[in-house]
Amino acid sequence: MIETVMAELAALEDPKIRAVNEKHGDDHGVNLGKLRAVAKRLKTQQDLSCRLWETGDTAARLLAILICRPKAFEQDDLDTMLRDARTPKVHDWLVNYVVKKSPHAEELRLAWFADADPVVASAGWALTTERVAKKPDGLDLAGLLDVIEAEMKEAPDRLQWAMNHCLTQIGIEHAAHRTRALAIGERLEVLKDYPTPPGCTSPYAPAWITELVRRKDEQAAG
Missing domain, CATH: 1.10.1240 (Methyltransferase, Methionine Synthase (B12-binding Domains); Chain A, domain 1)
Structure with a gap:
């Protein structure tokens, strides 16, 4: 076979x-x-x-x-x-x-999150982003922003991308942390110049957060 x-x-x-x-x-x-x-x-x-x-x-x-x-x-x-x-x-x-x-997703998230291998760590961040969006209870969102602010700028590409996604998800889903998420994105400028096709949303965190929040607000109003 x-x-x-x-x-x-x-x-x-x-x-x-x-x-x-x-x-x-x-x-x-x-x-x-x-x-x-x-x-x-x-x-x-x-x-x-x-x-x-x-x-x-x-x-x-x-x-x-x-x-x-x-x-x-x-x-x-x-x-x-x-x-x-x-x-x-x-x-x-x-x-x-x-x-x-x-059923092992949370245990693996915790194991991978701070792994010395940045590719493995990026998987931990991807699972964390999933929790930020769907099951944020118990997560230290301010602590995540602290790590992102300190480490994202110099992180290897794939880990940086995963951390940036987490940053944007916090900014999109959690209004109490939105101002800080936007400020971190603006200061670090990660992916600011990333080539983005017409009609697509830039992965630059401030642009991504602003656009997705606008869409959510439009859906809520409509």
């Missing part, structure tokens, strides 16, 4: 897609829409998912994430997988599609 699936993924390889992905640190050339179609046909298959992951191939790992059962993984399994997921797309999908649905 796995040989058949790997052959199918190889047949979907497109050099042009690979060239684009490699600019973002991802080493695969499979159209994600076609990959999702394969996953939809295969449906959930935990054993096959594990075997695909073990290949180490990026496209296979993305497919593995789509057909796995998130709650089937133990905490140590997910920690090992996260530390082995070095390409951005595999890392992001693993966190968003698997870890966030796991």
Whole structure:
């Protein structure tokens, strides 16, 4: 079965897609829409998912994430997988599609948050951002802003991006901390000059916060 699936993924390889992905640190050339179609046909298959992951191939790992059962993984399994997921797309999908649905998400958030590996730490920040938006009770939002203010400017790219997302989420969701979140973003100027396509919201925190709050206010008024 796995040989058949790997052959199918190889047949979907497109050099042009690979060239684009490699600019973002991802080493695969499979159209994600076609990959999702394969996953939809295969449906959930935990054993096959594990075997695909073990290949180490990026496209296979993305497919593995789509057909796995998130709650089937133990905490140590997910920690090992996260530390082995070095390409951005595999890392992001693993966190968003698997870890966030796991009963071990909070324990992993705490374990990863201050990890010495900035890529692992970025996963902890991503899980923290999820809590900021959906389950903020118990979080020290002022303390998070302290860390962001002290460390985000010099953080490695992927960790910086995750911290910036947390900053914006605090500013968007928590009015009591909005003024400070905006001030931190304005002072640090992280991602201020990030190229943003027309019609898209800039990841620069003050612009992102202002735009999303405006949309929320419009929805509330309408």
